[in-house]
Amino acid sequence: MRKPAGLERLYVDFDSFFASAEQHLQPHLRGRPMGVIPVDSEHTGLIAVSREAKALGIKRGAYVRNVRRQFPDFVFVNARHERYVELHRRIIDIIESIVPVKAVCSIDEAVCALLPSEQAEGLALGRRVKEAIATRIGHTLTCSVGLGPNDLLAKIAAEMNKPDGLVAIDPEDLPGPLLSLDLTDIPGIARGNAARLARAGITDMAALWRLQPKELRRLWGSVEGERLWMGLHGYTVERPETQRRMFGHGRVLPADWRHLNGAYAAARVLLVKASRRMRRAGFSTKALALWLTDKNSAGWYGEERFAPTWDDPSLLAALSRLFLHADREDMRRSRSVHVALHDLVPLQEIEEDLFGDTAEAQLKRRMEYLSxxxxRLNTNHGQTLLHFGPWVDIPGGYAGAKIAFNRIPDAEDF
Structure with a gap:
């Protein structure tokens, strides 16, 4: 475990990215309280809010109906994930023109590794990144830049003076800059973890700093506690490379689709999108899972397992069987639907069946070929031209690929 003596990381974190992106793309929204929603529904929550909305006390997660009731002129914009991804790629190119990007952490965050010769000029590099984005994209889309000896401390620095901040946490100053922070200001310490720490008498950063790494590991219940301790104390922490475990999509259903037929129609669209992503990544699947949830987040779960499969007709047939089970078990209404393909197998590891010349095997190969x-046809034309069975446009807004915290969709996902 290495403990850097200088500022080895530069972290770029954009301010209210989705909302600022919409204000950049739609100039008439600039200076106005506005927010971004996942679907056009009174029953959904805001996924991003502008600075002007934050000044009114409106926070991410606030329900549309409540905001509209209190602020009738508030502007709601449906999320346009494909536009945010385009903007993200432009931003990464700009950052790369100044300092190499070590890793893209999310749609609005990236960390850069500084060479020893660059570390003394870290703050100047941070200003250059901010100026380049303002010059080449515009002043609406601002970012906060943090510098530190490792990824975690650089990220904390970027969060310390938002919006439009520039902060460095020098390793020789630790723990000083951290002591004024709340526990939940630290990435990885959510309210649940903070409550667990509080039960152990750890209620502020000074108390957390005094812990030993094994103590924090025990309180956390996993090695992540020890990794957090190392990061806070300025050590470099290398994480093992994660393995792809599933491909899935979910969707909150519009009010008039909250019945079994509506959930089934939506699930077919979501499953095909997930299977396309899976094939493009070079995997097949041995399991399909389906969740139907009600307004209380309870509901129905089903799973079907099979030999490694990657063609749409076979997967859609498995989905149909799962919905028959849901119908028999009287799951008639659902607020949301989620599908997931898991237990993945790389396509190159699938062995040919020596007795696979049956009519069933031939049909399956044809379905794989057609999928x-x-x-290829849908990718070349940028839309769904060819599909198996009925295809619907789900009302209420966006039904394409969505940006997850740690996954940025490819252009082919949209």
Whole structure:
């Protein structure tokens, strides 16, 4: 475990990215309280709010109906994930023109590794990044830049003076800059973890700093506690490379689709999108899972397992069987639907069946071939032209690929 003596990391964190992106793309929204919503529904929550909205006390997660009731002129914009991804790629190119990007952490965050010769000029590099983005994209889209000896401390520094901040946490100053922070200001300490720490008498950063790494590991219940301690104390922490475990999509259903037929129609669209992503990544699947949830987050779960499969007709047939089970078990209404393909197998590891010349095996190979043809056609034309069975446009807004915290969709996902 190495303990850097200088500022080895530069962290770029954009301010209210989705909302600022919409204000950049739609100039008439600038200076106005506005927010971004996942779907056009009174029953959904805001996924991003502008600075002007934050000044009114409106926070991410606030329900549309409540905000509209209190602020009738508030502007709601449906999320346009494909536009945010385009903007993200432009931003990464700009950052790369100044300092190499070590890792893209999310749609609005990236960390850069500084060479020993660059570390003394870290703050100047941070200003250059901010100026380049303002010059080449515009002043609406601002970012906060943090510098530190490792990824965690650089990220904390970027959060310390938002919006439009520039902060460095020098390793020789630790723990000083951290002591004024709340526990929940530290990435990785959510309210649940903070409550667990409080039960152990750890209620502020000074108390957390005094812990030993094994103590924090025990309180956390996993090695993540020890990794957090190392990061806070200025050590470099290398995480093992994560393995792809599943491909999935979920969707809150519009009010008039909250019945079994509506959930089934939506699930078919979501499953095909997930299977396209899976094939493009070079995987097949041995399991399909389906969740139907009600307004209380309870509901129904089903799973079907099979030999490694990657063609749409076979997967859609498995989905149909799962919905028959849901119908028999009287799951008639659902607020949301989620599908997931898991227990993945790389396509190159699938062995040919020595006795696979049956009519069933031949049909499956044809379906695989047609699925690949459909993928190429739809990718080349940028829309769904060829599909198996009925295809619907889910009302209420966006139904394409969505940006997850640690996954940025490819252009082909939209």
């Amino acid at each position: 690949a043809i459909a993928d």
